[in-house]
Amino acid sequence: TTDPLVIFTPSGKRGRFPVGTPVLTAARQLGVDLDSVCGGRGICSRCQVTPAFGDFPKHGITARPGALSDWNAVEQRYKDKRGLTEGRRLGCQATIQGDVVIDVPPESQVHKQVIRKAADARPITMDPATRACFVEVPEPDMHDPTGDLERLKQALKDQWQVADLRAGLPVLAKLQSALRKGNWQGTVALFQDHRGGPAQLLDIWPGFHDAGLYGLAIDLGSTTIAAHLCDLADGHVLASSGVMNPQIRFGEDLMSRVSYAMMNPGGAGEMTEAVRVALNGLIQTLTAEANIDPALIFETTFVCNPVMHHLLLGLDPVELGQAPFALATSDALTLPASALDLTTVNPSAQTYILPCIAGHVGADAAAVALAEQPHKSKDLVLVVDVGTNAEILLGNESRVLACSSPTGPAFEGAQISSGQRAAPGAIERIEIDPATKEPRFRIIGLDMWSDEDGFTEAAANTGITGICGSGIIEAVAEMRMAGLLDPSGLIGSAEQTGTERCIPEGRTHSYVIWDGSAEGGPLITVTQSDIRAIQLAKSALYAGARLLMDEMGVDHVDRVVLAGAFGAHISPKHAMVLGMIPDVPLDKVQSAGNAAGTGARIALCNAGARAEIEQVVRQITKVETAIEPRFQEHFVAANAIPHATDPFPQLSR
Ligand code: FES
Numbered sequence: 001t002t003d004p005l006v007i008f009t010p011s012g013k014r015g016r017f018p019v020g021t022p023v024l025t026a027a028r029q030l031g032v033d034l035d036s037v038c039g040g041r042g043i044c045s046r047c048q049v050t051p052a053f054g055d056f057p058k059h060g061i062t063a064r065p066g067a068l069s070d071w072n073a074v075e076q077r078y079k080d081k082r083g084l085t086e087g088r089r090l091g092c093q094a095t096i097q098g099d100v101v102i103d104v105p106p107e108s109q110v111h112k113q114v115i116r117k118a119a120d121a122r123p124i125t126m127d128p129a130t131r132a133c134f135v136e137v138p139e140p141d142m143h144d145p146t147g148d149l150e151r152l153k154q155a156l157k158d159q160w161q162v163a164d165l166r167a168g169l170p171v172l173a174k175l176q177s178a179l180r181k182g183n184w185q186g187t188v189a190l191f192q193d194h195r196g197g198p199a200q201l202l203d204i205w206p207g208f209h210d211a212g213l214y215g216l217a218i219d220l221g222s223t224t225i226a227a228h229l230c231d232l233a234d235g236h237v238l239a240s241s242g243v244m245n246p247q248i249r250f251g252e253d254l255m256s257r258v259s260y261a262m263m264n265p266g267g268a269g270e271m272t273e274a275v276r277v278a279l280n281g282l283i284q285t286l287t288a289e290a291n292i293d294p295a296l297i298f299e300t301t302f303v304c305n306p307v308m309h310h311l312l313l314g315l316d317p318v319e320l321g322q323a324p325f326a327l328a329t330s331d332a333l334t335l336p337a338s339a340l341d342l343t344t345v346n347p348s349a350q351t352y353i354l355p356c357i358a359g360h361v362g363a364d365a366a367a368v369a370l371a372e373q374p375h376k377s378k379d380l381v382l383v384v385d386v387g388t389n390a391e392i393l394l395g396n397e398s399r400v401l402a403c404s405s406p407t408g409p410a411f412e413g414a415q416i417s418s419g420q421r422a423a424p425g426a427i428e429r430i431e432i433d434p435a436t437k438e439p440r441f442r443i444i445g446l447d448m449w450s451d452e453d454g455f456t457e458a459a460a461n462t463g464i465t466g467i468c469g470s471g472i473i474e475a476v477a478e479m480r481m482a483g484l485l486d487p488s489g490l491i492g493s494a495e496q497t498g499t500e501r502c503i504p505e506g507r508t509h510s511y512v513i514w515d516g517s518a519e520g521g522p523l524i525t526v527t528q529s530d531i532r533a534i535q536l537a538k539s540a541l542y543a544g545a546r547l548l549m550d551e552m553g554v555d556h557v558d559r560v561v562l563a564g565a566f567g568a569h570i571s572p573k574h575a576m577v578l579g580m581i582p583d584v585p586l587d588k589v590q591s592a593g594n595a596a597g598t599g600a601r602i603a604l605c606n607a608g609a610r611a612e613i614e615q616v617v618r619q620i621t622k623v624e625t626a627i628e629p630r631f632q633e634h635f636v637a638a639n640a641i642p643h644a645t646d647p648f649p650q651l652s653r
Helices: 023-030 073-082 148-160 169-181 246-250 254-263 267-290 306-313 363-372 455-459 469-481 528-552 572-578 595-605 607-619 629-637
Strands: 005-009 014-016 048-052 054-056 061-063 100-103 130-136 165-167 185-191 199-206 214-220 224-231 237-244 297-304 333-336 350-353 381-385 390-396 399-405 426-432 439-443 502-505 508-515 523-526 559-563 589-593
Touching: 005 023, 014 023, 061 100, 130 148, 148 165, 148 169, 148 185, 148 199, 165 169, 169 199, 185 297, 214 267, 214 595, 224 267, 224 595, 237 246, 237 267, 246 254, 246 267, 254 267, 254 306, 267 306, 297 306, 297 363, 297 595, 306 350, 363 381, 363 390, 363 399, 363 559, 363 595, 363 607, 381 528, 381 595, 390 528, 399 528, 426 469, 426 508, 439 508, 469 508, 469 523, 469 528, 469 572, 508 528, 528 629, 559 572, 559 595, 572 589, 589 595, 595 607
Parallel strands: 005 100, 165 199, 214 297, 297 350, 381 559, 559 589
Antiparallel strands: 005 014, 048 100, 054 061, 130 185, 185 199, 214 224, 224 237, 333 350, 381 390, 390 399, 426 439, 502 508, 508 523
16 A cells, blocks of 8 residues: 655645654655744644645545544644634644645745735745744753753754754853753744854743744935834834934035044044944834834844945944945855844844945945846846935846946935925925926825815915925926926026026026915925936936946846835836936836835845845946946936937837
8 A cells, every 4th residue: 555645735745654644744854834933842833734625636636534633632732722723733743644635824834925015026035044943951960961051952953953053141141040940941042144054042931932033124324224123933024113324413425424434533433333322222112112022133134335334333434435445344244233232132133234245335235136136137127226325236137237326315305495305295296287387296295286176275284395305306307398497407587488487596597386485384496406406416327327238238228126215206207307217118117115125124034035145246247436437428418308318219209
């Protein structure tokens, strides 16, 4: 007689096993993804499966109700005490008695997928570096006077195939009491670095402990620091928050912070301390909001530009301020969080910092690559992460190029006369009628256009306060389309444009979008110098993209991804009218949201992704915009709207 056939769904993996084989054992042997924290002791219930009985013509078997063993005492006890959903069995207790089809529900998979909000976003596959294991440790005795840690090491080797183990002092200090309190049973949090090497013992609790393991994905920007608190079991984001980067008081932009470090002895140290204090505060906010014990934060991942990277690590950034822009190290780093003075996490927590691509292209760009995967794209994709610096990637599965371009803060509404952050009251959408030259707009926080009835009353709450980054891009593009601006970016006079909204301002003109001065509100205009600021920013962005296209030897790209918290809000049409991005069909322009933050989350949830991005970064060709003469040429040509020479055939459709 042959052994029973077991088929696992949804993987479709199948094999024959002797009668009496536990389902968990069969799954392990077939490489089916089935979770276990207690090592098959019927305690953790992570191994739940759903057996199916009946005829399965597709699989060529009939599964009879007796195909799995009856409930044993352990499984029955679990069910009575903690409850099990109807139809579910514990995979470690139920044994195979006959042909059967066994479904592994998503929550029982270690490598479960985290669904991301955007419909077209790829899910994140869970494969965290930190996991919990229940372990039974032999008691010490007079004849075998080994240490508790050595016996724990041996037990983890026997029960969990952990080849080697290291433990730091904070967890060593808890070890003895935890093992005794748990009557020689305990749950450990183990961190396994993706590069191999010994596992790190991060924490230990008496007996079986299921408090959860958490991590933080942190996007450390020069202006804001954003963090997500994630559950390391399923990738769920429990809380997200952001704070201003307190280094702003040492310098608005990156180069002024580098000069602060150059001019002031100890200046780099001050900035390091400031950002670390802010990080601890932000972490406290997140753990309080999610109601999570900070001691359960076991991992943090960071993405940041090279200057932020060095200042976070306490490294002097001065070399990043001058050619050839050498980094102290560009490799990814795994460090104890305590080395960064992160005190609001578990004392043994680990930190992973993504690799930098080059002295001007940081771990934030690497994170964008991890999230958007240009190295796996069949068609040629241009990924632009728009911020104070634009990170630009161009590539496909055969080659990826990267550069960064100094766009300045205009796209974030800074250095714009009526500019402001994206907040309620800010104009975010605008249309200008080409015939009447009259504008209509929407403000953040109000779901109506300014020419709809009742707008003024409805807007009275927030006020109409200014223009945010996406608003100014639309305003300039709409002004061009309505003929208020010539291709060189000059605003016409009232006589030239035929609208009283073009008012003189010194020797130039401004276009009035909203005059709230009668009610004591602001006069919101787009001035000539606003247009110039936007032209500089968009030229820098376009020139960076063009430089990469030259390097790649192409004159067009297949698709464009606009990334970044701000990039997500840009209207593709207006970006193209302005000539921010190369000409492509509009339906080939997607926005990816905060791709750097997503990259940080992927690296947090999936240790394999860390290996992947380290490999990808080694293969990315870095293009340095600062020393490339063609960058200047492209920059000058891109000053016109949309461009002095490059064709924009999609615009004429
Ligand atoms: Fe823990 Fe089955 S593996 S209950």
